[in-house]
Amino acid sequence: MGLLERCHELFNTSNLYEVLAINKDATRAEIRRSYYKVSMKVHPDRAPEDPHATEKFQVLGKLYAVLSNKEQKAVYDDQGLVDEDSGVLSQDHCWKDYWRLIFPKITVQDILEFETKYKGSEEERKDVIQLYMQHEGNMDAIMASTMCCSQKDEPRLCSIIQAAIQNGEVTSLPAFTQETYKKKVARRKRAAKEEEEAEEMKKEMGLGDEHNSLVMMLKQSQKSREENFNNFLSDIEAKYSKKSEPKKGKKGK
Structure with a gap:
């Protein structure tokens, strides 16, 4: 099953932007931040009660890999299609490691x-x-x-x-x-x-x-702000993490 079909199955929409609750004109920083917020809600370590948490987390990782890749994003924006055979999606990533590389812990x-x-x-x-x-x-x-x-x-x-x-x-x-x-x-x-x-x-x-x-x-940060997931530490980690994103095409574990 392809990425778009999996998105529809797990998030009730095949629109990658709708999954992240952003529009097509979102900046790279906005895509990154929205990916962080949505993935935090389904992270297997934070949502153990959700039987589909791991699947959702993996699909979100692939979704972000597409939208953060200039060429892949252009194809999706123009044609509404995802190249499932591209290096972005065909690599055997460990999506938890991929996520932590993008969002390193802050001090x-x-x-x-x-x-x-x-x-x-x-x-x-x-x-x-x-x-x-x-x-x-x-x-x-x-x-x-x-x-x-x-x-x-x-x-x-x-x-x-x-x-x-x-x-x-x-x-x-x-x-x-x-x-x-x-x-x-x-x-x-x-x-x-x-x-x-x-x-x-x-x-x-x-x-x-x-x-x-x-x-x-x-x-x-213990107060309810932005439905309990957009708290202070999440914002800092999503917007100001110091490490760069992993290089595209690098095979994970």
């Missing part, structure tokens, strides 16, 4: 360095604006979804949104502009409680004061 230092570069960057600004529109101005949801975010960042994030409203980049939404004082206070109280819990976590983990921000980020 504590990687996370802390990312936080320093991310805060105040244009990327953060765009992410905040996107979350503002996505959550219709709800600051509770925006704060819960923004990477590297703690309560002390709220004034800065609000300033980003206010500036975007003033320059016409986004529309003014009542949930943001008319948020009640009571709701703001409730959010601060929750944040204070989370900081206390994070302090306890830091002690349990044996981390020093220099890792305060890391503990808060790990604490935050």
Whole structure:
């Protein structure tokens, strides 16, 4: 059975882009990130209750191998076909090893360095604006979804949104502009409680004061954000892994 048929059998669609929940115009980075998110949900080690997890994971690996290969992607985009005899799919890959080569594990230092570069960057600004529109101005949801975010960042994030409203980049939404004082206070109280819990976590983990921000980020990653799979560590690993992808055509184990 070919790749398209297997996609339909396991994911109810033979459209490779629909499997990854992206469109045909997605960039290479967007394809990579979406592949990570979907494959995380069916990874055999993380979804042992799914009897088809291993098959889904293998099919996703082949799907990504096609869409990340310039020539293969062009053929699929133009003709809607996949060359099953190509080196991309005919090699006997160990797809778990392939996946880990693409997404190497990150270190504590990687996370802390990312936080320093991310805060105040244009990327953060765009992410905040996107979350503002996505959550219709709800600051509770925006704060819960923004990477590297703690309560002390709220004034800065609000300033980003206010500036975007003033320059016409986004529309003014009542949930943001008319948020009640009571709701703001409730959010601060929750944040204070989370900081206390994070302090306890830091002690349990044996981390020093220099890792305060890391503990808060790990604490935050336990919240529901983007349906529980687009958490902080997943985003960092998918977007900023340092190792390059494995070379095409190299035979796996």
